[in-house]
Amino acid sequence: xxxxxxxxxxxxxxxxxxxxxxxxxxxxxxxxxxxxxxxxxxxxxxxxxxxxxxxxxxxxxxxxxxxxxxxxxxxxxxxxxxxxxxxxxxxxxxxxxxxxxxxxxxxxxxxxxxxxxxxxxxxxxxxxxxxxxxxxxxxxxxxxxxxxxxxxxxxxxxxxxxxxxxxxxxxxxxxxxxxxxxxxxxxxxxxxxxxxxxxxxxxxxxxxxxxxxxxxxxxxxxxxxxxxxxxxxxxxxxxxxxxxxxxxxxxxxxxxxxxxxxxxxxxxxxxxxxxxxxxxxxxxxxxxxxxxxxxxxxxxxxxxxxxxxxxxxxxxxxxxxxxxxxxxxxxxxxxxxxxxxxxxxxxxxxxxxxxxxxxxxxxxxxxxxxxxxxxxxxxxxxxxxxxxxxxxxxxxxxxxxxxxxxxxxxxxxxxxxxxxxxxxxxxxxxxxxxxxxxxxxxxxxxxxxxxxxxxxxxxxxxxxxxxxxxxxxxxxxxxxxxxxxxxxxxxxxxxxxxxxxxxxxxxxxxxxxxxxxxxxxxxxxxxxxxxxxxxxxxxxxxxxxxxxxxxxxxxxxxxxxxxxxxxxxxxxxxxxxxxxxxxxxxxxxxxxxxxxxxxxxxxxxxxxxxxxxxxxxxxxxxxxxxxxxxxxxxxxxxxxxxxxxxxxxxxxxxxxxxxxxxxxxxxxxxxxxxxxxxxxxxxxxxxxxxxxxxxxxxxxxxxxxxxx
Amino acid sequence: xxxxxxxxxxxxxxxxxxxxxxxxxxxxxxxxxxxxxxxxxxxxxxxxxxxxx
Numbered sequence: 001x002x003x004x005x006x007x008x009x010x011x012x013x014x015x016x017x018x019x020x021x022x023x024x025x026x027x028x029x030x031x032x033x034x035x036x037x038x039x040x041x042x043x044x045x046x047x048x049x050x051x052x053x054x055x056x057x058x059x060x061x062x063x064x065x066x067x068x069x070x071x072x073x074x075x076x077x078x079x080x081x082x083x084x085x086x087x088x089x090x091x092x093x094x095x096x097x098x099x100x101x102x103x104x105x106x107x108x109x110x111x112x113x114x115x116x117x118x119x120x121x122x123x124x125x126x127x128x129x130x131x132x133x134x135x136x137x138x139x140x141x142x143x144x145x146x147x148x149x150x151x152x153x154x155x156x157x158x159x160x161x162x163x164x165x166x167x168x169x170x171x172x173x174x175x176x177x178x179x180x181x182x183x184x185x186x187x188x189x190x191x192x193x194x195x196x197x198x199x200x201x202x203x204x205x206x207x208x209x210x211x212x213x214x215x216x217x218x219x220x221x222x223x224x225x226x227x228x229x230x231x232x233x234x235x236x237x238x239x240x241x242x243x244x245x246x247x248x249x250x251x252x253x254x255x256x257x258x259x260x261x262x263x264x265x266x267x268x269x270x271x272x273x274x275x276x277x278x279x280x281x282x283x284x285x286x287x288x289x290x291x292x293x294x295x296x297x298x299x300x301x302x303x304x305x306x307x308x309x310x311x312x313x314x315x316x317x318x319x320x321x322x323x324x325x326x327x328x329x330x331x332x333x334x335x336x337x338x339x340x341x342x343x344x345x346x347x348x349x350x351x352x353x354x355x356x357x358x359x360x361x362x363x364x365x366x367x368x369x370x371x372x373x374x375x376x377x378x379x380x381x382x383x384x385x386x387x388x389x390x391x392x393x394x395x396x397x398x399x400x401x402x403x404x405x406x407x408x409x410x411x412x413x414x415x416x417x418x419x420x421x422x423x424x425x426x427x428x429x430x431x432x433x434x435x436x437x438x439x440x441x442x443x444x445x446x447x448x449x450x451x452x453x454x455x456x457x458x459x460x461x462x463x464x465x466x467x468x469x470x471x472x473x474x475x476x477x478x479x480x481x482x483x484x485x486x487x488x489x490x491x492x493x494x495x496x497x498x499x500x501x502x503x504x505x506x507x508x509x510x511x512x513x514x515x516x517x518x519x520x521x522x523x524x525x526x527x528x529x530x531x532x533x534x535x536x537x538x539x540x541x542x543x544x545x546x547x548x549x550x551x552x553x554x555x556x557x558x559x560x561x562x563x564x565x566x567x568x569x570x571x572x573x574x575x576x577x578x579x580x581x582x583x584x585x586x587x588x589x590x591x592x593x594x595x596x597x598x599x600x601x602x603x604x605x606x607x608x609x610x611x612x613x614x615x616x617x618x619x620x621x622x623x624x625x626x627x628x629x630x631x632x633x634x635x636x637x638x639x640x641x642x643x644x645x646x647x648x649x650x651x652x653x654x655x656x657x658x659x660x661x662x663x664x665x666x667x668x669x670x671x672x673x674x675x676x677x678x679x680x681x682x683x684x685x686x687x688x689x690x691x692x693x694x695x696x697x698x699x700x701x702x703x704x705x706x707x708x
Numbered sequence: 709x710x711x712x713x714x715x716x717x718x719x720x721x722x723x724x725x726x727x728x729x730x731x732x733x734x735x736x737x738x739x740x741x742x743x744x745x746x747x748x749x750x751x752x753x754x755x756x757x758x759x760x761x
Contacts, residue, residue, distance in 0.1 A: 155738060155745050156738060157745050157749055165726065168722070172718060176718060196712075200715065203715050203719075223749065226746065227749070231750070232746035232747050232750060233746045236742045236743060236745060236746040237742040240742065244730055248726065251719045251722060251723070252719060264712075267712055
């Protein structure tokens with residue numbers, strides 16, 4: 001048998017590398033801007049397109065899917081070719097994958113500031129973009145499995161297993177969490193409502209962390225760390241073991257995002273149990289990585305790339321220790337909705353994902369340009385300022401989270417809330433928020449220095465676009481011909497195996513989905529809970545557009561500190577018409593689940609125009625554009641019809657007279673405002689959002705008084 | 709809460725898929741040698757570099 005000559009495609013790796021750095025800087029800059037807005041609301045430049053609620057999703061999408069996403073593809077395209085001793089399956093598919101992914105990111109950069117969002121966290125992009133993501137993901141899959149198919153190395157190294165798990169699971173998660181009913185080209189409603197929608201979202205949300213931020217990065221770690229240290233992974237056996245354990249356990253952990261909500265208790269406990277179990281396989285990975293460096297710590301002293309890897313692994317270990325702890329109900333009762341969670345995710349994002357990416361970039365770029373790194377000093381500076389940045393970011397946020405949560409839960413000896421005004425707790429933690437933005441700024445500065453360093457490195461070298469390699473072709477497995485069992489034969493064909501397993505999953509999906517869609521839900525309905533009026537529905541869509549859910553939750557947990565502050569705790573039956581649910585995951589401001597009728601219309605008008613008029617010191621931005629912009633009622637009918645299709649009991653034909661009802665309710669609110677000497681036309685957006693806010697949580701109050 | 713059965717169904721199917729992959733890995737000898745693969749990935753590139761020099 002003759003050895004075969006072939007070439008590795010380095011150009012695609014380089015392209016994904018450039019995209020990683022560029023989007024990283026953009027995504028982190030947006031992060032810095034919104035961090036500053038949390039103590040200086042004027043940082044939104046008085047512009048609706050750059051206001052926190054709209055660009056916070058831009059920050060998360062940019063750093064997760066643009067920065068980390070491109071870094072995954074960079075690392076996978078580099079390592080997969082070498083591990084399999086084969087060029088990528090198709091150069092054309094690689095190109096489509098690259099440009100398609102960048103186009104999706106650009107569409108996110110355009111739509112999110114415009115307020116076009118589904119409001120599902122990390123899945124904000126509207127349905128046409130969801131379809132594009134699915135298509136490009138399939139292109140990536142074909143390219144990856146095609147390469148596996150034509151490999152020249154029989155054994156699939158553990159990193160490849162992590163890549164495969166990433167591809168399959170993300171595909172399923174993305175499709176299930178994108179079940180939306182389109183209303184127009186850029187507007188849709190989630191198929192599920194309330195608690196069901198919440199469960200789907202966090203089943204997705206947690207697994208996005210697991211299978212986008214964790215498994216692909218573990219795969220990259222298993223390839224690049226041994227390469228960088230030039231020593232084998234500590235225990236290959238452990239890597240296989242913890243891979244299987246990790247992927248079997250991770251998918252069940254989602255409900256820990258919904259503790260103390262109206263999700264059934266057993267589902268919450270299931271999530272907690274699996275989350276606690278996760279510590280074992282997670283630490284398996286961290287320990288395996290760190291022990292790879294045993295006896296080589298002298299290398300870490302001189303080698304800045306290994307320093308990045310050590311901090312990345314340590315951050316991974318800390319975040320995955322903290323995760324199970326946070327999923328314990330008692331800890332979660334304090335940590336949830338607070339800055340503690342922001343600290344937790346940034347230890348993972350800045351430490352684990354960020355530093356691992358930087359390590360790979362510093363190692364890989366000089367290699368494919370056949371040169372040395374332009375400046376080791378600059379890389380060292382990047383390492384130290386990045387590490388300090390993480391500390392300056394995380395520690396104040398932990399502090400802030402603890403402080404605010406404990407203040408919100410504190411009672412006086414007489415049994416009254418010690419800090420009945422939410423704003424008081426916000427003002428207390430502003431110094432920590434200032435510190436956090438300094439930490440984030442330091443981290444960003446490091447990345448900019450890296451960008452310069454890598455550019456100079458690339459300029460002084462020359463890209464080896466096609467790197468020559470040589471390997472023996474794969475010897476055919478003799479048993480295949482003899483074996484007649486169809487399954488055994490199938491198992492040797494990864495692509496066919498993939499297609500069939502996806503088919504099985506899809507069939508299962510529809511078998512399970514159909515009854516759910518056709519049979520009415522068994523969530524206890526509350527007779528007093530009625531569908532939103534057309535005006536309230538439009539107001540709710542404005543609430544979604546402005547991203548209010550980014551700072552205000554809409555679910556009251558059954559704690560005395562919360563029922564005293566906000567009112568009766570939330571019931572599952574209250575959310576049956578909420579497509580999508582708007583429970584939120586962070587309370588930068590107070591919960592709004594029972595906001596309705598607490599204040600007059602005039603209060604809301606003034607508060608939205610300038611929150612500081614009603615609450616001096618508030619960090620909420622002005623929403624003055626709601627006063628000048630006219631409500632678009634052209635879709636009211638279509639929205640009502642879509643909601644009815646999803647099971648909301650609007651009478652047949654109501655879509656035709658919905659706008660009449662809308663006008664009537666709007667005029668009533670405008671008249672009411674004019675009594676307080678506020679002159680506003682009834683067709684303005686602010687009228688709709690006031691109508692929605694005044695409705696929140698009032699259905700139950702009505703039934704309570706009715707019982708008395 | 710019908711959705712939970714759907715999600716559990718999805719998760720179980722996914723898990724079964726991975727279980728199938730695991731059995732495939734075991735039976736096709738992927739995990740027979742749990743040492744050399746870790747060394748092998750270090751070797752290939754080094755040889756390649758020597759050739760270029």
